[in-house]
Amino acid sequence: MQADHNIILNHEQIQHKVKRIAYQIYESNVNEKEVIIAGIAENGYVFAQRLASILENISDCQVTLCKVTMNKKSPHNTIQTSITPEQYKNKSLVLADDVLNSGTALVYGVKHFLDVPLTRFKTAVLVNRNHKKYPVKADFKGISLSTSLHEHIVVQFGEEDIAILK
Known part of the structure; x- marks a missing residue:
């Protein structure tokens, strides 16, 4: 890693934030029988998998994982999900992305x-950068950062998770 990269979240901090968000999701869905965790591919889906895993351990509700595939550079094109609309109809859904x-x-x-x-x-998002051009908010967030527009946040999930500011 180059010296001009700053670590904003290390492996342990990311695990803690994901666990806290999972508990917040559970608290807001305590009366639900099923919760759909939909993660935007690629890293958003990894984040969703981790949330789903923790939710399954801490709650009695059924947790269904859904992968949301889109072209992030041209998101108005077709969006695909790994489950059908009938599978998430009339259920509680959390849409997750990493940043x-x-x-x-x-x-x-x-x-x-x-x-x-x-x-x-x-x-739910792991990192909220506060540069929104659309009126959308994260109901559950791991960390909020004030960054410049030319800075870039990268979350690397793996054996040693890391979130870096470039």
Whole structure:
């Protein structure tokens, strides 16, 4: 790693933030029988997998994982999900992504799921950069950062998770 990169979250901090967000999701869905955790591919889906794993351990509700695939550079094109609309209809859904930059991916993801009635709809991000160009917010967030527009946040999930500011 180059010296001009700053670590903003290390492995332990990321694990702690994911666990805290999972508990917040559980608290807001304590009366639900099933919760859908939909992660925006790629890193948003890894984040969603971790949330789902913790939720399964701390709650009695059924947790269903959904992968949301979109072209983040052109999100108005087709968005695909790994489960059918019938599988998330009238259920509680949390849309997850690793970093909320401009809000483009999150707002198009929200738009996609609004075509089907849901009992509750929330959003979760690990890092919120506060550079939104759309009126979308993260209901659950690990950390909020004030960064410049030319800085870049990268979350690297793996054996040693790390979030860096470039």
